[in-house]
Each structure stands twice: as structure tokens, then as C-alpha cells.
Amino acid sequence: QVQLVESGGGLVQEGGSLRLSCVASGSNFGIIAMGWYRQAPGKQRELVATITSDGNTNYADSVKGRFTVSRDNKNMVYLQMNSLKPEDTAVYYCYLHKLLYHYWGQGTQVTVSS
Numbered sequence: 001q002v003q004l005v006e007s008g009g010g011l012v013q014e015g016g017s018l019r020l021s022c023v024a025s026g027s028n029f030g031i032i033a034m035g036w037y038r039q040a041p042g043k044q045r046e047l048v049a050t051i052t053s054d055g056n057t058n059y060a061d062s063v064k065g066r067f068t069v070s071r072d073n074k075n076m077v078y079l080q081m082n083s084l085k086p087e088d089t090a091v092y093y094c095y096l097h098k099l100l101y102h103y104w105g106q107g108t109q110v111t112v113s114s
Helices: none
Strands: 004-007 010-013 018-024 031-039 046-052 057-059 067-071 076-081 090-098 101-104 108-113
Touching: 004 090, 018 031, 018 090, 018 108, 031 067, 031 076, 046 067, 046 076, 057 067, 076 090
Parallel strands: 010 108
Antiparallel strands: 004 018, 018 076, 031 046, 031 090, 046 057, 067 076, 090 101, 090 108
């Protein structure tokens, strides 16, 4: 069973930055994509950013130009978040697409104060 462990969440003021990290257990064989989703209170979970095994990225319109997703050559994914806004407040979930399966982490809270 694959496990994803996130770190790096916290409380930050509007305009500040945070960097999220996620490590997936097991080998990196079969990884198709990794990335991040988020869920704010009372809202559905939404895509933030993903990166494929060959480096293609996809971002939600709301974070383009402010967030950057990246990976190492093994099984870690990062999310650099700059110019944070109160509406970025949510639980952020690490995501992994490996072979035929999709996996999610437990989530890390990001709170942006105005």
C-alpha cells in the first residue's frame, strides 16, 4: 500500500510564502503524475497543480503565476506557494497517480491570514 506524507503547512500572512513537500513510499516505478489538491471548508476538493513523469505541469487558473509544482527524480513532490491570499486557505492533499491507481495523503492545513 502506497503512503503519502505531506509536510510544510502552517499559518502565514497574506502575501507570504510556504513550501509544501510530499514523499511517497515505495519505488518510483510506474509513477504517472504527482501533485496537489486542496479542499476549503464547505467546498469540494479541487486540483491545484500536477506534474507528470516527463515534467508536464498543469495548474488551476487561480494559482497560475503564484504556485510552482516540482518533483525530484524519485518520489517526492513539492509545491512552492508565493503571494498567498486568504482564499488559498484550505487543507492541501498530496496526490499520486501510479499505474492504475490514485492515492491521496492525509492533508496538511494551510491558513492565510489577512
